Amino acid sequence: MSSLNVEAAVRERYAQAAQEREAELCCPVDYDAKYLKVIPQEVIDRDYGCGDPSKHVRPGETVLDLGSGGGKICFIASQVVGAEGRVIGVDMNDDMLQLARASQPKVAEAIGYDNVSFRKGKIQDLAIDRDQVQRYLAERPVSDDASLRALEAYLAEQRRESPMIDDESIDVVVSNCVLNLVDADEKELLFDEIFRVLRPGGRAVISDIVCDEEVPEEMQADPELWSGCISGAYQQAAFLQAFESAGFEDIQIAALQLEPWRVVKGIAFRSMTVIATRPEEEPVDGQDLNGAGTFDGCQRVYRGPFKYVCDDAGRMYTRGEVCTDDLAAAASRETIADHFAVYTSDAKATPKSLSLPTTSDCCSGDSCC
Ligand SMILES: C[S@@+](CC[C@H](N)C(=O)[O-])C[C@H]1O[C@@H](n2cnc3c(N)ncnc32)[C@H](O)[C@@H]1O
Numbered sequence: 001m002s003s004l005n006v007e008a009a010v011r012e013r014y015a016q017a018a019q020e021r022e023a024e025l026c027c028p029v030d031y032d033a034k035y036l037k038v039i040p041q042e043v044i045d046r047d048y049g050c051g052d053p054s055k056h057v058r059p060g061e062t063v064l065d066l067g068s069g070g071g072k073i074c075f076i077a078s079q080v081v082g083a084e085g086r087v088i089g090v091d092m093n094d095d096m097l098q099l100a101r102a103s104q105p106k107v108a109e110a111i112g113y114d115n116v117s118f119r120k121g122k123i124q125d126l127a128i129d130r131d132q133v134q135r136y137l138a139e140r141p142v143s144d145d146a147s148l149r150a151l152e153a154y155l156a157e158q159r160r161e162s163p164m165i166d167d168e169s170i171d172v173v174v175s176n177c178v179l180n181l182v183d184a185d186e187k188e189l190l191f192d193e194i195f196r197v198l199r200p201g202g203r204a205v206i207s208d209i210v211c212d213e214e215v216p217e218e219m220q221a222d223p224e225l226w227s228g229c230i231s232g233a234y235q236q237a238a239f240l241q242a243f244e245s246a247g248f249e250d251i252q253i254a255a256l257q258l259e260p261w262r263v264v265k266g267i268a269f270r271s272m273t274v275i276a277t278r279p280e281e282e283p284v285d286g287q288d289l290n291g292a293g294t295f296d297g298c299q300r301v302y303r304g305p306f307k308y309v310c311d312d313a314g315r316m317y318t319r320g321e322v323c324t325d326d327l328a329a330a331a332s333r334e335t336i337a338d339h340f341a342v343y344t345s346d347a348k349a350t351p352k353s354l355s356l357p358t359t360s361d362c363c364s365g366d367s368c369c
Helices: 003-019 041-045 074-081 096-111 130-139 147-159 186-196 225-228 236-246 325-333
Strands: 060-067 084-090 114-119 172-174 198-211 247-256 262-264 265-276 297-303 308-310 316-318 341-346
Touching: 003 225, 041 074, 041 096, 060 074, 074 096, 074 114, 074 172, 074 186, 084 096, 084 316, 096 114, 114 130, 130 147, 130 236, 186 198, 186 236, 186 297, 198 236, 236 247, 297 325
Parallel strands: 060 084, 060 172, 084 114, 172 198
Antiparallel strands: 198 265, 247 265, 262 265, 297 341, 308 316
């Protein structure tokens, strides 16, 4: 299917599914019931997610939900991040946006604050706000070469001067069962966009449908299977590789469904949730070794159970071996720190009875000496 056909099939299917619940698109997910109480029933009924990325969101964070549909994940995340945090949902479908926007004041009234906004856009092109483009076109319809050039110039300016989602403005990008719907030719762009909008150290938490065999061409050409979250599914390893290719690190499978959601032509499709981190900035002299954590003077030793492991930047950690300073800095990253035992070196240790500045930071948690 061409990009346009993919998009048309997806638009049509989800315009319908916003009006009326489509059981075929529903994959049972256990959300935390306490967050559902304030969400209007029509949003809960139109739950077309396949996982719960909101479990990995923290208070105070700025969250971007790709393909927000009726808004359920945004409304859950809104409660998790609290009044200090912010949530932005992006969807390209007018009917879904209407459902989400109509529900927003109801949720806000129930929780006592409004920290959610819904934007119209394509998730593979997060710079362009399609509500704004629609307003532009209403005033200046494209009818000839000059008006086309004017539109192109307008879009270029939007990207440059006021992108819908700014570079490095988001703490966590979440998405629930949407990436598979994007045309194969645009998936790389999509991962680049996720990387662009995340701040260094920010996380992508993506629940999506994956499969363990290649999807044959005839299935990929079937609009019903594509819009039904089947044909566009990544193979498991390719999904993880897409994060790696975009530059993410500490990529991990946070959840993988035991039983398949669907089996089509002998291929099993199931839900997977992946967490991946945009690496911190490159080193600032003497502060941040390898741009991957700060060396705090503590010794770090990889605990095992594997004989050795390698991170996404190619650093090797050998079980039981004391990390060099640069590896120790990398090992202090929040995303991998639990895999390392931490202790103070004899020379730096401070007897507990002395009230000198201590190295107790090394001793937080059960890895303590
Ligand atoms: C399977 S539904 C999931 C909706 C929601 N995340 C949930 O958990 O219920 C897919 C949603 O993604 C939207 N969508 C699909 N492709 C998109 C794209 N390229 N850009 C923006 N939205 C897209 C659809 O309009 C639809 O609302």
